[in-house]
Amino acid sequence: MEYLAYGAFFLTIAMTYALICLGLNVQWGQTGLFNVGVAAFVGAGAYTSGLFTTPAVVDRLGGFDLPIWVGWIAAALVGGVLSFLVGALTIRMRTDYLAITTFGIAITLQLAFQNLEGLTGGVFGMSFIPRAFGDLQGRSIAFNLSNFALAAAMVFAVYLLLQHLMRSPWGRLLRAVREDETAAQSMGKNPVSLRLQAFVLGGAIMGLAGAVQAHFIGFIAPGNYLPMMTFQVWAMLIVGGSGNNRGAILGAVLVWAIWALSGSIISEIFPADQQARAASLQIVVIGVMLCLILLWRPQGILPEARTSSRHLGKRPDKGPKP
Amino acid sequence: MTEMKNSPDSNGPLAARDLKKSFGGNRVVDGMSLALGPGEMLGLIGPNGAGKTTMFNLLAGTLASDAGSIHLSGTDVTRTSQQGRCRLGLSRSFQIPKPFSRMTILENVMTAAQNQAGENVLRAMMQPRLVAKQEQANVARARDLIDFVSLSHLEDQPASVLSGGQRKLLELARVLMTQPRVILLDEPAAGVNPALLDLIIDRIAQIHAQGIAVLLIEHNMEMIARLCPRVIVMAAGKLLAEGTPQDVTRRADVIDVYLDGAPA
Numbered sequence: 001m002e003y004l005a006y007g008a009f010f011l012t013i014a015m016t017y018a019l020i021c022l023g024l025n026v027q028w029g030q031t032g033l034f035n036v037g038v039a040a041f042v043g044a045g046a047y048t049s050g051l052f053t054t055p056a057v058v059d060r061l062g063g064f065d066l067p068i069w070v071g072w073i074a075a076a077l078v079g080g081v082l083s084f085l086v087g088a089l090t091i092r093m094r095t096d097y098l099a100i101t102t103f104g105i106a107i108t109l110q111l112a113f114q115n116l117e118g119l120t121g122g123v124f125g126m127s128f129i130p131r132a133f134g135d136l137q138g139r140s141i142a143f144n145l146s147n148f149a150l151a152a153a154m155v156f157a158v159y160l161l162l163q164h165l166m167r168s169p170w171g172r173l174l175r176a177v178r179e180d181e182t183a184a185q186s187m188g189k190n191p192v193s194l195r196l197q198a199f200v201l202g203g204a205i206m207g208l209a210g211a212v213q214a215h216f217i218g219f220i221a222p223g224n225y226l227p228m229m230t231f232q233v234w235a236m237l238i239v240g241g242s243g244n245n246r247g248a249i250l251g252a253v254l255v256w257a258i259w260a261l262s263g264s265i266i267s268e269i270f271p272a273d274q275q276a277r278a279a280s281l282q283i284v285v286i287g288v289m290l291c292l293i294l295l296w297r298p299q300g301i302l303p304e305a306r307t308s309s310r311h312l313g314k315r316p317d318k319g320p321k322p
Numbered sequence: 323m324t325e326m327k328n329s330p331d332s333n334g335p336l337a338a339r340d341l342k343k344s345f346g347g348n349r350v351v352d353g354m355s356l357a358l359g360p361g362e363m364l365g366l367i368g369p370n371g372a373g374k375t376t377m378f379n380l381l382a383g384t385l386a387s388d389a390g391s392i393h394l395s396g397t398d399v400t401r402t403s404q405q406g407r408c409r410l411g412l413s414r415s416f417q418i419p420k421p422f423s424r425m426t427i428l429e430n431v432m433t434a435a436q437n438q439a440g441e442n443v444l445r446a447m448m449q450p451r452l453v454a455k456q457e458q459a460n461v462a463r464a465r466d467l468i469d470f471v472s473l474s475h476l477e478d479q480p481a482s483v484l485s486g487g488q489r490k491l492l493e494l495a496r497v498l499m500t501q502p503r504v505i506l507l508d509e510p511a512a513g514v515n516p517a518l519l520d521l522i523i524d525r526i527a528q529i530h531a532q533g534i535a536v537l538l539i540e541h542n543m544e545m546i547a548r549l550c551p552r553v554i555v556m557a558a559g560k561l562l563a564e565g566t567p568q569d570v571t572r573r574a575d576v577i578d579v580y581l582d583g584a585p586a
């Protein structure tokens with residue numbers, strides 16, 4: 001029975017990563033925007049939600065004690081606004097500027113989480129973040145299973161939304177701009193605005209994911225939002241299949257499984273005083289996995305599928321086609 | 323530079339005055355002016371490398387000009403982006419076609435529709451009914467245009483399957499899908515087999531009959547003679563001559579600039 005609880009716990013975390021990964025897939029997989037500061041957008045969402053939903057506290061701002069769903073919405077909004085600011089400044093410039101800026105934002109926000117004690121709780125982080133299904137906390141199986149169901153439902157909803165968008169005129173234009181930007185511009189399309197929209201959508205999903213994670217664990221600290229998280233999410237997307245939403249979800253579960261498994265193996269075989277150093281072996285394992293995938297299946301396990309927009313029926317004059 | 327007989331009237335559908343463009347030290351367009359009258363079909367000819375395509379790029383806003391001005395139906399668009407000019411009714415085809423290769427023919431044409439609510443991510447999420455309604459209207463119009471260029475049997479195929487001549491036809495359909503008032507066609511018949519050539523000439527004549535002003539770059543003088551009452555000749559970035567196709571191709575200076583000594 002303990003395994004069931006642990007399995008649900010593991011899968012819930014994997015689902016929160018799947019959400020982040022779906023956000024990155026909109027930005028990178030479908031639009032080609034190189035975001036190397038994923039952790040910043042996730043962290044911004046987590047802290048925002050924490051601020052709004054924790055009970056009143058004395059030593060920092062916030063603690064508005066609002067319902068969890070308000071936190072989710074606020075987190076998505078903050079993720080979106082942050083992406084808008086970063087994107088509006090850099091997307092019209094050469095592509096490497098976005099990479100540099102997102103990297104800078106990640107470092108800056110991480111330091112802010114650590115040092116703005118009056119807002120974030122500093123190095124000690126924020127605790128007492130209300131957990132979804134908190135009244136089940138005593139019964140770990142029921143608690144973890146309900147949270148898993150919730151997180152999975154959110155992944156599914158975001159997945160459906162993204163699939164809907166990819167088949168809408170917006171998705172069609174995204175593919176057109178990717179194939180030939182000049183041709184799209186000659187048709188009156190604005191690639192900069194389109195990319196900005198994709199970047200904001202991806203950032204909002206990452207912010208939401210940060211909040212979902214925070215409301216499952218109940219505690220956040222600056223150390224959760226290190227560049228390591230960005231690396232993990234990129235690995236997930238590349239392994240699963242960049243450009244494919246199902247691939248993004250699969251990659252998240254798979255890479256998280258390998259990460260968790262290698263973590264527990266390391267804690268089994270290394271003596272306590274060496275575990276901190278041995279933990280970096282986890283990164284090696286993920287790195288090796290990335291290399292193998294890039295060698296044997298460079299498009300990921302589930303390569304990008306050919307999507308086409310709904311054509312609202314076949315030609316009326318020709319009847320159904322095979 | 324030769325003085326133009328009718329100096330550019332900036333209130334016509336399209337007027338350009340004294341355009342210049344250099345690449346490095348190489349001046350490719352060197353003080354070109356032209357004016358397209360309402361509903362006119364104007365030919366733009368000249369030897370290879372004369373700067374005709376570059377002139378198109380300047381007119382359409384694909385490239386920014388170094389000097390000069392461009393007016394679209396009286397509006398100064400010299401500083402307007404390519405997409406802005408398209409929204410004002412200017413549409414162009416490319417000498418080397420630019421299909422969205424991995425998208426179907428139908429999707430290629432659909433993409434060119436203007437004012438699509440569903441191209442905004444928020445509206446694509448929030449207004450599914452409006453988007454569906456527009457898609458329905460656009461799909462009907464796209465299919466009409468695909469029929470018009472005789473590609474109906476391929477509408478579900480990716481554009482990568484098209485031959486060179488068919489790609490020219492696809493460009494034509496996409497250009498028309500934007501509902502333009504002025505179109506710029508860059509060698510619509512290049513590499514097209516004789517059977518398709520007649521089709522393309524006929525289609526361009528039909529477009530013109532709808533009152534759309536057309537500027538046509540073409541090396542095929544038979545096509546120019548059949549379609550364009552007036553042509554301008556460009557050489558080394560400058561206007562060399564202007565007149566009916568018959569007059570212009572008899573002029574000695576025009577014959578000279580074509581390397582082989584014969585006007586195509």
Ligand SMILES: Nc1ncnc2c1ncn2[C@@H]1O[C@H](COP(=O)(O)OP(=O)(O)OP(=O)(O)O)[C@@H](O)[C@H]1O
Binds near residue numbers: 345369371372374417
């Ligand atoms: N982007 C560019 N960079 C540098 N040089 C260019 C560029 N575009 C065009 N040129 C040069 O400008 C000159 C004119 O080219 P352009 O394509 O306008 O000629 P054209 O009249 O369309 O010729 P053709 O009939 O062969 O299509 C050529 O010498 C070409 O090499």
Ligand SMILES: [Mg+2]
Binds near residue numbers: 417
């Ligand atoms: Mg040319």
